[in-house]
Amino acid sequence: MLSFAFIALCFVSLTHVSNARNCYDEQGNALSCSPPFMNAAFGRSVEATNTCGQTTPTEYCPLSGWGRNCQTCDSQSPRSSHPPRLMTDFNSFSGATWWQSDTMLDGIRYPVVVNLTLNLDKAYDVSYIRLRFQSPRPESFAIYKKTTQNGNWIPFQFFSGSCQSTYGKDDSAAVTDDQAVCTADSTDISPLTGGSVAFSPLARMPSMFNFENSPVLQEWVTATAIRITLTRINTFGDEDFGGAQVLKSYYYAISDLQIGARCKCNGHGKECYTPQGQTSEVCRCVHNTDGVDCGKCLPLYNDRPWGRATQTDAKQCQRCECNNKADRCYFDQDLYQRTGRGGHCIDCRDNTDGPHCERCKDKHFLESAVGRCTPCECNPAGSETQQCDTNGRCQCKPGFAGNKCGRSSASR
Known part of the structure; x- marks a missing residue:
């Protein structure tokens, strides 16, 4: 036996x-x-x-x-x-x-x-x-x-x-x-x-x-x-x-x-409890983890892969760098291998974009006077593209003029 x-x-x-x-x-x-x-x-x-x-x-x-x-x-x-x-x-x-x-x-x-x-x-x-x-x-x-x-x-x-x-x-x-x-x-x-x-x-x-x-x-x-x-x-x-x-x-x-x-809390919690109104236990998660078993990172803490804690590494989830422009991110393996930081931000606010909400969205520019990304608003008929330069000026087609290419150059 x-x-x-x-x-x-x-x-x-x-x-x-x-x-x-x-x-x-x-x-x-x-x-x-x-x-x-x-x-x-x-x-x-x-x-x-x-x-x-x-x-x-x-x-x-x-x-x-x-x-x-x-x-x-x-x-x-x-x-x-x-x-x-x-x-x-x-x-x-x-x-x-x-x-x-x-x-x-x-x-x-x-x-x-x-x-x-x-x-x-x-x-x-x-x-x-x-x-x-x-x-x-x-x-x-x-x-x-x-x-x-x-x-x-x-x-x-x-x-x-x-x-x-x-x-x-x-x-x-x-x-x-x-x-x-x-x-x-x-x-x-x-x-x-x-x-x-x-x-x-x-x-x-x-x-x-x-x-x-x-x-x-x-x-x-x-x-x-x-x-x-x-x-x-x-x-x-x-x-x-x-x-x-x-x-x-x-x-x-x-x-x-x-x-x-x-x-089971995967090394990321020291107690389980039953939330009010529920009948099943969940872990009280720490280390920026989440889930019934602490089996995932919090929405804004996916800068490194989730892992079960060990003696030598608690595998604490790391906060993503989103420049205070997003509340969620996902782990991007390719980004992690290239930069050492895998957090790819989701739903960037204030017309920002990029893995870290670090730049303006397409068709926007950083307006330095107010410190935010502003729509280019290039005239569709008179602009070569809808993207403006860093000063907000659009690239005009022949025969058009103005910051937004909204008037005919022949009418000067």
């Missing part, structure tokens, strides 16, 4: 660039910072596709070393109900509460699966997922994630004593930075209760200690929702001949679901 010491090691690798609780030092220099580490599952609702005792009370017979002592699951009785919310409440080993499915007798048997889905509402950087079972751990189950709210379910990890036949996975396949693997770890039927399963997304990943320089791994640990798919119940092999009481002994039950994670 994946050891908690190894999970701690993976946790260090994931968060070593994000331990700073201050986003600036005493001199005002930007630092990488992140929201506090937390159990992101605590208190959140979990959707279950099956829960015991929902329509009528059902009997189950927990496996133990002292035989089978049958009990009743009843959603109408607080003392006998086992809804999914009990996976994410606070409990102790001595007084555990748990979610429970129907039994094999009620039809919960491969290929019927049970899905447990927890929505995180926004992106989190997941360090580990831990399950504690009230029943024996399943013979086969899988963890999936979504990276975006409307994205597809992506396999995170498979656990199975029959990887090839159940999931079509080779349990000896090489580990890569962005592919779920299948393992037989944590799939024994013992212990009959209280068995744990721990999973770290970074475990054994080739680039785990180069996390801050690996966009692939940064995306790999990102999750907006987690789904546990319970695929095959563990049994002693007596389900086909043991009778009804044996079938009542086989079911899924989970007492605790933990997701160790940080609200």
Whole structure:
């Protein structure tokens, strides 16, 4: 089984660039910072596709070393109900509460699966997922994630004593930075209760200690929702001949679901909050960044490429030089390569134009007396072009005269 010491090691690798609780030092220099580490599952609702005792009370017979002592699951009785919310409440080993499915007798048997889905509402950087079972751990189950709210379910990890036949996975396949693997770890039927399963997304990943320089791994640990798919119940092999009481002994039950994670702010925020009138969290962004996850620069701060903060570079977004003539800019890679400044201003005011609103628009000139760009107003009929010189004089066609070429030279 994946050891908690190894999970701690993976946790260090994931968060070593994000331990700073201050986003600036005493001199005002930007630092990488992140929201506090937390159990992101605590208190959140979990959707279950099956829960015991929902329509009528059902009997189950927990496996133990002292035989089978049958009990009743009843959603109408607080003392006998086992809804999914009990996976994410606070409990102790001595007084555990748990979610429970129907039994094999009620039809919960491969290929019927049970899905447990927890929505995180926004992106989190997941360090580990831990399950504690009230029943024996399943013979086969899988963890999936979504990276975006409307994205597809992506396999995170498979656990199975029959990887090839159940999931079509080779349990000896090489580990890569962005592919779920299948393992037989944590799939024994013992212990009959209280068995744990721990999973770290970074475990054994080739680039785990180069996390801050690996966009692939940064995306790999990102999750907006987690789904546990319970695929095959563990049994002693007596389900086909043991009778009804044996079938009542086989079911899924989970007492605790933990997701160790940080609200994802890409190193540009130390807290997440829920804005008034909304239901989902957002980052409180610093470093001139913006967005739910601080995943972009503010509209006037695109002078350098946006980047996730690291230990050595907070990647603070830089203000564009727009000469106070624009409120927005975009990052121009070509301009950045030529000049070292990539901010290209948008919607320049006061008849200005150029990447930095540094010149007058076409058909305008800088009127020095007032210090602003003024329309040339060259006469269309008498001017060679509509562009005037720096003094506002237009270039006249033969036979026309005047600053704006608006009168015939023959009429002098």
